Amino acid sequence: MSLILSSSHPGISLQDLGRKKGRELGYSKGGPLDELSYRWANYLLGNPSTTPVLEIILGGVEMELTLDAHLSLTGADLAIETSKGVPLTPGKTWFLPKGTILISKGPRVGQVAYIGIEGGFKRQTYLQSVSVPKRERSIFPRVNESLFEYTESTRSGSKMIPDEFRFVERQFDRVPYFPGYQNNDFASERIELSKEERFDRMGAYLSAKGLHYKGEGLSSEPIAIGSLQVVNPKKVIALLNDCQTVGGYPKLGVLSAFGKSVLVQMKPGKKFRLEAISPKEAFDNYWSNLAFLT
Amino acid sequence: MKIEVSQISEFSFLIKFKKNVTLKSVTSLWKKITSDPFFSNRIIIPSYDSIMIESPFYSDYTPQKFESKILSIVNSFEPETIDEGTPLLIEIPVYYAEEVGSDLPLIANARKKTIDEVIKAHSEKIYDIYCLGFLPGFAYLGKTDPLFHFPRKEKVESDVIAGTLAVAEDQTAIYSLNSPGGWHQIGRTPIELLEKDGELIYPFSIGSQVKFNPITREEFISLGGVLE
Numbered sequence: 001m002s003l004i005l006s007s008s009h010p011g012i013s014l015q016d017l018g019r020k021k022g023r024e025l026g027y028s029k030g031g032p033l034d035e036l037s038y039r040w041a042n043y044l045l046g047n048p049s050t051t052p053v054l055e056i057i058l059g060g061v062e063m064e065l066t067l068d069a070h071l072s073l074t075g076a077d078l079a080i081e082t083s084k085g086v087p088l089t090p091g092k093t094w095f096l097p098k099g100t101i102l103i104s105k106g107p108r109v110g111q112v113a114y115i116g117i118e119g120g121f122k123r124q125t126y127l128q129s130v131s132v133p134k135r136e137r138s139i140f141p142r143v144n145e146s147l148f149e150y151t152e153s154t155r156s157g158s159k160m161i162p163d164e165f166r167f168v169e170r171q172f173d174r175v176p177y178f179p180g181y182q183n184n185d186f187a188s189e190r191i192e193l194s195k196e197e198r199f200d201r202m203g204a205y206l207s208a209k210g211l212h213y214k215g216e217g218l219s220s221e222p223i224a225i226g227s228l229q230v231v232n233p234k235k236v237i238a239l240l241n242d243c244q245t246v247g248g249y250p251k252l253g254v255l256s257a258f259g260k261s262v263l264v265q266m267k268p269g270k271k272f273r274l275e276a277i278s279p280k281e282a283f284d285n286y287w288s289n290l291a292f293l294t
Numbered sequence: 295m296k297i298e299v300s301q302i303s304e305f306s307f308l309i310k311f312k313k314n315v316t317l318k319s320v321t322s323l324w325k326k327i328t329s330d331p332f333f334s335n336r337i338i339i340p341s342y343d344s345i346m347i348e349s350p351f352y353s354d355y356t357p358q359k360f361e362s363k364i365l366s367i368v369n370s371f372e373p374e375t376i377d378e379g380t381p382l383l384i385e386i387p388v389y390y391a392e393e394v395g396s397d398l399p400l401i402a403n404a405r406k407k408t409i410d411e412v413i414k415a416h417s418e419k420i421y422d423i424y425c426l427g428f429l430p431g432f433a434y435l436g437k438t439d440p441l442f443h444f445p446r447k448e449k450v451e452s453d454v455i456a457g458t459l460a461v462a463e464d465q466t467a468i469y470s471l472n473s474p475g476g477w478h479q480i481g482r483t484p485i486e487l488l489e490k491d492g493e494l495i496y497p498f499s500i501g502s503q504v505k506f507n508p509i510t511r512e513e514f515i516s517l518g519g520v521l522e
Contacts, residue, residue, distance in 0.1 A: 020335070020350045025426050026428060136430060139488050178301075219341065220342060221308075221344045222340075223346075224303045244427055245426075246339070280357075283304050283356075
């Protein structure tokens with residue numbers, strides 16, 4: 001009846017597009033860190049875009065399919081193969097018989113992978129979403145993040161992401177963001193950033209050079225997902241889907257949805273700059289890269 | 295009153311009060327927005343001097359239409375004409391003691407007060423809810439008596455117990471979940487703030503008010519309080 005992990009894994013969770021309510025009470029949004037790869041996982045299978053998908057951060061896990069499964073694998077290449085040594089390359093669909101054991105050894109390219117399944121994984125929703133951030137697990141004790149139920153697949157097929165839409169393998173020296181919040185209060189011409197090892201569903205830590213905040217102290221203000229929060233002149237945290245809802249650190253702005261996908265898949269140590277885009281560009285970018293995947 | 299509206303992401307707008315912001319202003323505008331049918335399925339997060347409105351992936355969304363609607367509300371907003379009525383008062387029992395509020399002696403010593411005087415100063419006030427966040431059900435309350443005005447601790451404690459009442463700067467709050475925290479701890483409520491499956495026990499909302507009622511150790515335990 002399910003996909004079962006051999007042991008619980010902090011980087012594995014079920015995600016849909018996140019909560020549509022509750023954030024005014026302090027509940028995190030949830031949802032996929034890399035929305036682009038999440039949407040492809042459903043699109044390849046013909047699932048609606050809100051269908052729950054398994055998110056795997058960094059890999060290093062073993063899982064068993066207890067029913068025949070028509071599944072998609074998108075996002076990072078986490079070196080996933082069957083126990084018989086058949087590699088599952090990302091960006092396409094697979095039909096796997098019940099009893100198949102999948103082993104992920106760890107990231108080769110990218111950091112976050114998605115496994116979609118025909119018809120989707122099933123779970124009760126809370127706050128209109130299957131997503132339950134780790135820090136809220138005590139509130140939702142019935143959520144099991146090591147057993148993911150699905151319905152047996154009866155059809156197979158093979159679909160792939162076209163080459164022009166594959167971005168995880170590409171090297172990005174610029175990450176698009178939307179200047180906002182206190183952006184005008186930073187005296188900096190060239191901000192150099194580098195992704196650190198520390199990375200989870202709440203945030204990605206970035207080393208910074210060239211940041212000087214000249215504004216005043218702030219009251220806590222609402223946080224948009226993808227906000228670039230400046231903790232000190234050498235440290236920026238890109239706030240991700242399970243972050244807190246308000247915060248009082250100054251912010252450079254907000255990563256675009258595509259920029260967030262690029263950042264979370266980026267290898268630690270990679271240096272990059274931010275590329276400012278306008279509201280129109282950001283929105284057009286969203287529709288051209290993401291929204292058509294419905 | 296100067297209010298700025300800016301688009302901060304593909305789907306989010308920030309309304310920022312630039313000068314002379316009051317809790318009443320933010321609460322009034324937040325209520326005006328939430329009562330408008332156009333925003334009935336949107337995410338609206340209020341805070342001290344700002345309100346964020348986000349549209350969660352609806353096909354009818356365009357930034358232009360969204361911004362136009364926000365501006366029409368903001369531009370016609372006159373907070374002084376709004377009568378909010380009497381705010382909701384929420385009363386919460388708290389056991390103030392060193393065994394559940396390890397920083398009580400520090401505050402008393404620093405201010406040259408007795409523990410009882412510190413407890414009285416904290417519990418006799420009625421606090422306004424300025425915003426919710428940090429954790430689900432974590433309400434930022436203010437403003438505290440100046441004797442509680444300490445900066446956050448330099449070293450964050452890794453596991454503050456759910457129900458702990460704490461102070462920092464001019465604010466006070468109850469940790470709704472076990473969590474890391476850097477505020478100064480002065481007591482604990484035996485009441486869980488969150489039900490299993492996510493409902494808030496108390497109807498916390500910006501503009502409502504909270505009063506803490508001191509209880510004894512025996513009352514704390516009889517109400518289900520856990521000492522450690």
